[in-house]
Amino acid sequence: MTRPTFRFAPSPNGELHLGHAYSALLNQQLAQASAGRLLLRIEDIDTTRCTPEFEAGIFRDLEWLGFSWAEPVRRQSEHFAEYQAALQRLAREELVYPAFMSRGDIRAFITEREQRGENWPRDPDGAPLYPGIDKTLSTRERNRRIDAGLPFAWRLDVEAAMARIGTPLSWTEFTDETLGATSEVEARPRDWGDVVVARREVPTSYHLSVVVDDALQGVSHVVRGRDLFFATSVQRLLQQLLGLPKPAYFHHRLVLGPDGRKLSKSQAATGLSALRENGATPQAIRQLVGL
Known part of the structure; x- marks a missing residue:
């Protein structure tokens, strides 16, 4: 055992x-x-x-x-090489895309939409979701921008990822500090929109590295603060896409x-x-x- x-x-x-x-x-x-x-x-x-x-x-x-x-x-x-390998797998399956909008670009885009009366969606931390307009760029234009040295981040195409999975996601959550009782929690990665999974200069992000590490280290129980409860939805999606084991979680009080x-x-x-x-x-x- x-x-x-x-x-x-x-x-x-x-x-x-x-x-x-x-x-x-x-x-x-x-x-x-x-x-x-x-x-x-x-x-x-x-x-x-x-x-x-x-x-x-x-x-x-x-x-x-x-x-x-x-x-x-x-x-x-x-261990950047291990995270790079996971990123390349997501890229081969067309589940990530290079996103070139800066923070200023995002802010201006959303401000303009909100001035038109749109209620722009926000993630569980209150940040506006990424507009995702880069997804419409052609492969040629993406490569031109990358070759020109423009800064970008790799973002997860959450709709494509959910379509690839095709079934609801959940995780096992312990409900007390003795790990004596559990419940199943629905994962809601769409609440986060197209999250960053890597950047041009760093081939990973917190979400990507943590699921790779937990799998490679054989972590069976993730015990961490309640402030990371909602982030678990994104990590469950990445685990599913990459075929990684699903730990049990306990998000403790702060x-x-x-x-x-x-x-x-x-x-x-x-x-x-x-x-x-x-x-x-x-x-x-x-x-x-x-x-």
């Missing part, structure tokens, strides 16, 4: 805070309870914002917390700041290194996050 496999996957673009501590320790608790494996993944595809200094801080904070993991640590920046908002890496007061320097203990951190 295959052992359950969990993972904690921070990005080294800032310091870990209490929310990260809760997620890491909850993954460890669940892995221990199920005699499972616990992996650490460094999600550093954003090579401009992710730094060795922040990565070193992640290791210091996790070791101080008593968080332990199975080696080796996977760093996404070392640790909120004094203002009632989700913690961010810019809130130094909740950074684990600052708390440690001010005398906090690992046990005090566990109490602060409710474990």
Whole structure:
């Protein structure tokens, strides 16, 4: 019987805070309870914002917390070729297209439509959906723009992808912190429109890299924050298109700041290194996050 496999996957673009501590320790608790494996993944595809200094801080904070993991640590920046292969498969099946509109182009396009009285759709995070007008470009024109060095992103043609699948999508969601009960959740990738799956300079995105990593690492249980609940719809679609295994998910509660908002890496007061320097203990951190 295959052992359950969990993972904690921070990005080294800032310091870990209490929310990260809760997620890491909850993954460890669940892995221990199920005699499972616990992996650490460094999600550093954003090579401009992710730094060795922040990565070193992640290791210091996790070791101080008593968080332990199975080696080796996977760093996404070392696996661009694997993400490129997945992207090429989607491209061969004509499920992605190069999108050349800049943020300014998108904003102007949507503003003009809304001034006409159109109610432009938005994704679950509140951002307007991509217009998708690049899908009408001929192959010749696409290649001309790419050869000319114009910036672009590879976007998933969500309608073509859903048509290819032809059946409804869902995922198994655990409903409590003991992983004792589950429900089936309908995946709604259309709510996100044509999401970015790679860029000209980086052959992947969060959505694409995470599903490839989870499959290659044999992750069976994805335990992460509630803020990523809706993003799971896009990832389920990519898993289906690429023939990848479907993990079970638990989107846990978020640790909120004094203002009632989700913690961010810019809130130094909740950074684990600052708390440690001010005398906090690992046990005090566990109490602060409710474990």
